[in-house]
Amino acid sequence: MYLYDDNRRGSVPFKTTNLPLWGHSSEQNLVRILQQRANYQPSKTAYIFLDRGESEQCSLTYEELDKKARELAAILCNSHLQGERALLMYSPGIDFIIAFFACLYAGVIAVPIYPPRRNQSLDRLKAIIDDCQAKEVLTTSSIKNNLENSLIKYPELAHFQWIATDNLPTRINAHDFQPVRIDKDDLAFLQYTSGSTGNPKGVMVSHGNLIHNECMVKQAFGHTEQTIFAGWLPLFHDMGLIGNVLQPLYLGIPCILMSPVDFLQKPYRWLKAISDYRATTSGGPNFAYDLCIQKITDEQLKTLNLNSWEVAFNGAEPIRAETLEKFAQKFAPCGFRKEAFYPCYGMAEATLFITGGMSFNAPKYKTIDEKALEENQVVEVERQKPYSRTLVSCGHEWLEQTIKIVNPHSLTECKNNQVGEIWVSGGSVAKGYWQKPDKTKETFEAYLSDTKEGPFLRTGDLGFLSSEKELFVTGRLKDVMIIRGRNHYPQDIELTVEQSHPALRSSCGAAFVVGNTGNERLIIVQEVERTYLRKLNQQEVTSAIRQAVAKHHGLQVHEVILIRTATIPKTSSGKIQRYRCKEQFLKQMLDYLPSNSSCSTQVTLKRTA
Incomplete structure (x- = not known):
């Protein structure tokens, strides 16, 4: 039968047989589930990765995933790494998925992390390695080569065992390897928090945690064997890994993946993948829907058919009612229903x-x-x-x-x-x-x-x-600002700010307080849209911000800092890192826009908290 009921909305290019959908069981784990998928539906497509978010680059069946995971797991076990931590440093794609399951098969505790850009500081990477005492880094040849110059400045990182999993010297017969025995209380991986309010910490996620959460997502989202996933979320992040990678495997259904960068460069690619593959579940943080509202053109709308989309999850605060309503209105002609949110x-x-x-x-x-x-x-x-x-x-x-x-x-x-x-x-x-x-x-x-x-x-x-x-x-709790004895939520003020002038980028501002009790000073840091950078009247913009905040919140803005596009600190899931923004403000490390003749409104502060 078709994965999606042709009589309701439309057919899809995937077929399946009736397959078991496991409930929560203390005896189940993802390793056992993958083995059963490989045995009973070996040729079923598990993952498809889209090149530039548009054309199929590669795919994996359950049999292929099981075989490749066994091969790599055998190498890990031969290196006596069971119970040790291994960093998974991959660009979005199939290689990451194979390495993650290889770690599960071998009893290695995976530590997913996004690879630093060329010449980017490796301080955060070093901090994570020091914290989890990782013994090795699993990655690809290209990422390892890109980091060679950076490693010169961090010789202690260069001495780690770096395994390029796309260029292994020997292959081991996958059938000779048997996955290690797994208990529900055993650690599956460490999820390092993205640090919206502090330094990253390694969350210890057990195999039992994963099965319980996958079962809960299945029930809450109403997933069935007809569900089809599509997504762009980072695979090293909890929403991308547990939602877009592990939930499809738990269900035994396909997932169509693309890089977050490809989505950010052209949000249309996300909705086009949903349309083309007749995906039923897909989503992301609130800002992803805002990007689609802002960037997708009327001509592009005519090419989309979103009537297969049943679960459009929005899972990072703040979820804005205005965003949901605008998105539903804009994409209703494409078949999107507000009930899908x-x-x-x-x-x-x-x-x-x-x-x-x-x-x-x-x-x-x-x-x-x-x-x-x-x-x-x-x-x-x-x-x-x-x-x-x-x-x-x-x-x-x-x-x-x-x-x-x-x-x-x-x-x-x-x-x-x-x-x-x-x-x-x-x-x-x-x-x-x-x-x-x-x-x-x-x-x-x-x-x-x-x-x-x-x-x-x-x-x-x-x-x-x-x-x-x-x-x-x-x-x-840590973000609440107390000004003159009253609580104020920064996201409310940030929304007021971004709506005060068309030159300001949505979901790209931070409000915070400096100073002592009784002498609190409200600071606004806000990105400017790229198209306005050369023609910006800074005095007009800062005046609009001050007036809007005074009108809607009864507060005086002590200083407005306008910064360049895409420079405000954010987590991997798109949340504003207000504590880092405040830190950069105090250290005068923000990427300020150069002043122009129209701007003379910024107040010089003694930068003390």
């Missing part, structure tokens, strides 16, 4: 997915009073009322996972419609941070102070549960 919430410390709604329902919104929110209270108001904010529901609990909203100071549970820190417990919560027992205890072993219920994962995110038990995320 699937806002959800998750993080690496919980493997990936935490909450989501019912996949066949349209997104749910709640408009609340901003002044009440400053006091951690939820008061619903009309959508168009001044000083209001529309939030998007991130759904509810799944698979016996528990969500609590907790006062971060008293550590007691909040009532419904009261803002507090989001706490999570369940089978997807990871084992902790690698080699950081104190931080693990602080983050992963929280208990309610009155009932002693626990342990819970403290997410560091703020939000509330509605009376219907729907989760609404309001921001990051």
Whole structure:
């Protein structure tokens, strides 16, 4: 039968037989699942990678993936690397997937990481290697060659064992190798957090965590053997790896992949892949939908057919109601339905997915009073009322996972419609941070102070549960700015800023505070659209920012910093790194636009926190 029901929307170029879809089981793991896929559906396409996001570059069947993973795993075992850590440093593509499963087969703890660019600082790479005590780096010949000059400055990295998996000297008969025995509590890999609020830490994800989370995603997203994935998310990041690579394998269905760079250069490629392959599940952070709204032309719209798209997940804060509505309106003529949108919430410390709604329902919104929110209270108001904010529901609990909203100071549970820190417990919560027992205890072993219920994962995110038990995320605990004794959420101010003038880039600004209590100074750092760089009237733009922030938030902006396109610090999933932006501001390391005759509004600060 066809993977997608021809009678509903359209057929696809993949066929399958009825295949088992495993539920959550303590005896299951991804190695066993891949072996079963290779035995029972050997010629089924598992992954297709698109060259420049447009034409098929290469593909893997389940039999090919199993064979290649066994070959590399045998080499790893012969090098006595079982239980050791190995960095996986690959450009997006098939090589990464093979290396990841080879590590699982050999009992090597994989540490996915994006390869540094040529001549880029290797400080972060060195920090991760020092933290996880990696014994080797799995990569390709081209990446290793590109890094040779950089390694001269870091001789301690050059002495590591670098294995170019695309140029192995010998091949071992794959049938002679048997994967190591795996227990559900064994570590599968270390997911280094992208560092939106601090230094990266290695999250210890077990095999049991992975199976629990994959089962939860399957149930919540409504996936079946007819599901088809398409995606561009970075494979070393939790959303790309666990969502776009491991969920398709768990389901036994195909995934069409492309490089994040190819998507960013031309967002049309993403939607065209969905259209061409009749993909049913695809998604990314909120900014990806904004890019499609901004960059895809009317002529390109005529070539798209998006009526196969059933689950358009949006999984990184802030999820903006305006983005969902504009995207649904623009792409409705292509067959996109607003009910396809699937806002959800998750993080690496919980493997990936935490909450989501019912996949066949349209997104749910709640408009609340901003002044009440400053006091951690939820008061619903009309959508168009001044000083209001529309939030998007991130759904509810799944698979016996528990969500609590907790006062971060008293550590007691909040009532419904009261803002507090989001706490999570369940089978997807990871084992902790690698080699950081104190931080693990602080983050992963929280208990309610009155009932002693626990342990819970403290997410560091703020939000509330509605009376219907729907989760609404309001921001990051560490990002909340206290100005004159009142709470302000930086993402609200950042949205006001970017909408104040057409020269400002969407989702490319940071708001933060410097100074001591009682002397807080609001700083705005904002990227400018590339097309405006040469003709920018900086005085006009900074004045528009100041007026908008004063009008909508009642705040005075102490300094506006306009910076070049694509220079604001972001995580791999597109989140603004406000702490790094503040650090660069204080050290005067931002990529400032050169002043012009129209600009004389910046205030010179003594750069102290």
